[in-house]
Amino acid sequence: MTTTDGFQIENLMMIDDSDIDQMIYHRIVTRSGMVRNLIQFMDAVEALEYLSDAANPKPDLILLDINMPRMDGFEFLEAATDRFAQDLCPIVVMLTTSLNPKDEERAKSFSIVHDFLNKPLTKQQLQKLGQMLSAAQAKTA
Amino acid sequence: MSNSQSILDGIAAAGLSHWDAAPFLQKVTDIAPSIIYVFNQLTQSNEYSNHSLGASLGYSTRDVQEMGDALIPTICHPDDLAGVVTHFERIRSLQDGEVITVEYRVRHQQGRWVWLLSYDTVFDRDPDGKVIRHIGAASDITAQKEAEEQAKSEAIRAQMTKDELCAFSYALSHDMKSPSNTLCLVLTELLEAHGPTLDPDATQLIEMALSTADGMGQMLDNVQNYTRVVNQDTNIEAVALTPLVNKVISDIQCKPPQQEAIFYVHDLPKVRADPVQMVILFQNLIANAIAFARPGQSPEITISALHDPNDKQVTICVADNGIGIPADQHEKIFTIFKRLNPRSQSNGSGLGLPICRRIATNHGSNISLVSLPGQGSAFSMGLTKA
Numbered sequence: 001m002t003t004t005d006g007f008q009i010e011n012l013m014m015i016d017d018s019d020i021d022q023m024i025y026h027r028i029v030t031r032s033g034m035v036r037n038l039i040q041f042m043d044a045v046e047a048l049e050y051l052s053d054a055a056n057p058k059p060d061l062i063l064l065d066i067n068m069p070r071m072d073g074f075e076f077l078e079a080a081t082d083r084f085a086q087d088l089c090p091i092v093v094m095l096t097t098s099l100n101p102k103d104e105e106r107a108k109s110f111s112i113v114h115d116f117l118n119k120p121l122t123k124q125q126l127q128k129l130g131q132m133l134s135a136a137q138a139k140t141a
Numbered sequence: 142m143s144n145s146q147s148i149l150d151g152i153a154a155a156g157l158s159h160w161d162a163a164p165f166l167q168k169v170t171d172i173a174p175s176i177i178y179v180f181n182q183l184t185q186s187n188e189y190s191n192h193s194l195g196a197s198l199g200y201s202t203r204d205v206q207e208m209g210d211a212l213i214p215t216i217c218h219p220d221d222l223a224g225v226v227t228h229f230e231r232i233r234s235l236q237d238g239e240v241i242t243v244e245y246r247v248r249h250q251q252g253r254w255v256w257l258l259s260y261d262t263v264f265d266r267d268p269d270g271k272v273i274r275h276i277g278a279a280s281d282i283t284a285q286k287e288a289e290e291q292a293k294s295e296a297i298r299a300q301m302t303k304d305e306l307c308a309f310s311y312a313l314s315h316d317m318k319s320p321s322n323t324l325c326l327v328l329t330e331l332l333e334a335h336g337p338t339l340d341p342d343a344t345q346l347i348e349m350a351l352s353t354a355d356g357m358g359q360m361l362d363n364v365q366n367y368t369r370v371v372n373q374d375t376n377i378e379a380v381a382l383t384p385l386v387n388k389v390i391s392d393i394q395c396k397p398p399q400q401e402a403i404f405y406v407h408d409l410p411k412v413r414a415d416p417v418q419m420v421i422l423f424q425n426l427i428a429n430a431i432a433f434a435r436p437g438q439s440p441e442i443t444i445s446a447l448h449d450p451n452d453k454q455v456t457i458c459v460a461d462n463g464i465g466i467p468a469d470q471h472e473k474i475f476t477i478f479k480r481l482n483p484r485s486q487s488n489g490s491g492l493g494l495p496i497c498r499r500i501a502t503n504h505g506s507n508i509s510l511v512s513l514p515g516q517g518s519a520f521s522m523g524l525t526k527a
Binding site for chain 1: 315318319322323325326327329330333334395
């Protein structure tokens with residue numbers, strides 16, 4: 001369901017505690033012209049509160065960092081699975097190192113985790129995610 | 142020599158009867174450093190000893206008399222007493238000529254603990270065959286025990302240090318990876334957003350910074366891989382190599398800067414291996430082949446398997462058409478942090494091949510190298526087919 005005005009992703013949520021990373025994500029995403037709405041959270045607890053409020057627009061895809069203070073990526077995945085069961089958009093986990101089998105295995109055990117990408121986020125990765133989402137939505141449509 | 146031999150022969154021929162046995166034994170027991178004793182199992186007391194156990198441990202004759210048959214329970218270390226009691230019981234069921242030993246601590250009159258090692262055997266029996274007395278020799282093994290204890294505690298300390306160092310380098314490389322990612326992100330964004338307005342000199346400087354930050358990230362990955370490969374258990378399972386190698390290649394091709402390397406992946410078998418270590422192995426061998434390509438020529442990398450139909454073993458080979466490695470440098474490239482080329486000519490971390498060698502060792506194998514300077518290199522490693 002690519003929107004008529006050319007946005008591949010309607011609402012993209014990004015959860016990452018690094019303010020510089022978030023600023024650059026914003027720039028990459030804006031320049032790509034692929035995303036209508038970027039919802040950014042530096043704190044997983046606040047992201048969870050946002051998702052719990054039915055009045056807020058639902059994200060179509062969440063990019064999730066693992067190493068975060070207060071609530072880390074795994075704790076977020078547990079809380080999100082508990083609270084929303086399967087009624088949640090695909091989540092893509094962002095891994096800090098290119099090969100972290102333990103983190104990857106642990107994240108894989110959550111059915112809402114769709115894929116992994118290695119940081120730093122690039123334009124190419126974003127394009128791939130857009131294609132993946134379009135393909136998934138075409139299947140369910 | 143021949144003189145002393147003839148004396149010994151003379152003693153053997155004559156037997157002890159040549160001398161009066163009593164003064165001979167007296168001298169032998171006097172000179173022996175051990176405490177030799179005959180213990181009466183019925184009265185639970187020593188009937189003979191060459192040196193007084195009490196005196197050796199600093200106790201006066203009066204002290205020993207006062208302790209009486211409570212001597213052993215009084216001076217034996219409480220943790221060892223049960224072992225000594227069991228040992229005494231075992232002596233009663235020994236065959237003639239059978240010798241048993243026990244190690245235990247006793248308290249010196251001055252308070253320190255002395256380790257003793259006792260050898261005991263049956264001395265005589267009553268007409269029913271019940272043991273009346275046993276004879277034994279006890280030696281002070283405190284120095285040996287202390288050395289053992291020290292060696293043990295030093296081994297524990299060395300293991301702790303090794304574990305801590307591994308955990309430290311793992312945590313450090315992981316924590317430094319995050320700022321190195323951010324640095325790449327910022328520099329890439331600077332080029333993307335302002336590239337057109339920058340003069341060529343500024344662009345070149347940013348590109349240099351970016352490739353340095355990228356190299357740092359790869360190095361941190363390698364440090365992390367190294368600690369993982371050195372420290373963690375190897376989990377052997379059946380691994381299909383063809384899809385694994387294709388995945389590694391597609392990951393490499395996805396990553397900027399775009400590689401124009403050409404890959405030839407032959408039909409690879411299923412092997413018994415640790416899948417994570419196999420990924421690290423092929424990542425490093427392929428990265429190495431790309432890093433040492435001949436200038437101006439696209440790297441061509443062939444990954445193949447050499448089967449022996451009569452054998453469970455298979456040789457996996459990663460070959461390139463790169464600059465090659467002179468024969469006298471072959472051992473050096475597997476040494477940790479050793480780089481053959483100046484940093485400006487290649488961007489290896491000096492850890493890739495040591496990691497590969499360690500992975501081969503973890504699989505009971507080794508890595509061999511065939512290389513001709515100017516023509517290319519081929520790394521191969523034997524694995525067991527699944």
